[in-house]
Amino acid sequence: MTKKESDIINCDFQAETAIFEIQSYLGAIEKNSSLFEEKNFDKRIEAIDFIEFQVIGQIEDLLRKTDQLILLKYRAEKVKSELEEIDINLFKTLQANIRTKGYTGKEFQNLVNEYVDFNLDYKEHQDETGYDNLDVFINGLSPLQTMPEQTKDLEPEMVFYQKTPARIVFELVEKAHIVKEDVFFDLGSGLGQVVNLVNLLTGITVKGIEFEPAFCDYARDCAAGLNLHNVTFINVDARKADYSEGTIFFMFTPFKGEMLQEVLEILRKESLLRKIKIITYGPCTAQVALQRWLDFETPYDNNMYKLVMFSSL
Template identity: 55%
Template sequence: MVLAEIQADIQALEQDEALYKETNFNSRANAIDFIDFHIIDRIDGLLQTLEQRKELESLKLEAEKVKYELEKIDSNLFKQLREKIRMGMYTGSSFKKMIGEYFEHNDNPADNIGYDNLDVFMNSLLSDQAVPEPTMEREQEMVFYQKTPARIILEIAELANLGPDDVFFDLGSGLGQVPILVNLINGTATKGVEYEPAYCNYSNTCVAQLNLPKVEFINIDARQADYSRGTVFFLYTPFGGEILQTVLEILQKESLKRTIQVFTYGPCSETVALQNWLDCVYGEVNDSYQLCAFTSL
């Protein structure tokens, strides 16, 4: 009965023609997850307990074949999309329209915690490089790298109201998704400030491959960066304690020269909200899973 159930699951995926259409990325991502966690993992567990090893191994090969075919569709899809970005075909409204073709409004539930298939899409869209291991030892107050959820990046791009004269800074830019996506959506010049050289090299390679001349990544400690052109700043809690306070003092000095916006995500929002030179205009600062926006006074 168990083997028949697994076989039926595999056949259902093989016969679902919709999964093999390029635009059905969301359904395909769910199917790949199903194969990994509900078929292959299940078979691996059964191999330890059932005697029908030959039948189970045959089913596993069949499941892996279906998974390979689905992943091949995605690989070709993202190769084509990256080439169109490189050629300048996806910028501003055309980039947002392209995302909409793969993700309807209800494709990703209104769950404000964790990652979803939009993140899977963006991860593969922007680069096919292997993610590098960090090479630098972090200071105690520096936070280990986590990607900003893609839905948060889209929210920033919508709320910031960026114009041609703005310069967007991401402090602790990691693998570079925030500056790259903000540039693609708004056309604004963007800069990433990143302490880890391996991440910075990865990000700059992405920029070169996608041909995005207005995006730059700088390998420097955030306390030493030049923010003189910055008008909009984003922090996904890249550090805390004295480092965060020092960086906020630097941004305060910049705010004396021009009005700036500061966007935050994660625990740092509460600290930023305590700054008497900033006014929170969006979000709940005590909710680490909400984007917050501040404007200088």
């Protein structure tokens, strides 16, 4: 523990002890019925003095500290909002640059590296989902900031919206050996972050398949707000989607059980026409790993929060 931390804890402890003392002094005076009998003038004078100089004095001392704390809180809030203002302006500028200058591929990666210090090797060893500064940065680049209301109820095997951590999308792009002819699909694309980010990082054609229309609209608006090219969001149940152009299919556990099996069967049929890659993250990996028509491209050690890549045989 640092000296500052132990000072704060000591200060807290002293304040609590003082409040406890004041409560017991007042309690004792209130309960002492003799003080309320007219004849006990002397005792009463002592009690009044004690209340004035000890009790009220101590309370005023505490209140002075509270005033200082309130001032400190205002100061902290002021400096926090000054720092936040810098980020608001930074993201406005970066969004405008992406929109007008069309940063994609290496240019976009360099732009991110300018502001966020991240190390993929280190992050790879994290064994649970969890968001970090890279997510805060990527969220800041989104022209829309308020999550839309869902308009449809999910069926039992459909999984609710949760964002893939941005570092996982960077890892995907680094390891998937993507070529410019590839067409990337995100099955259950949610608010579109994976799709838009893969497009920004690679410039390839990307498509999001999403059951919830409000999510699809939001994702489209984000892509349009950044003037991204070759990005499409299709509002359709993944069991009914057209995958005929796809070569890489990503799933952050959008559905499970029979629904997942049904979609995997559609993808298996696609794989008879051309070689495809399937990339998974989250609990769905265990079920995908059982498909005999798929080969592991990356090792799988039952860690569901590790990106796993498969290719069709």
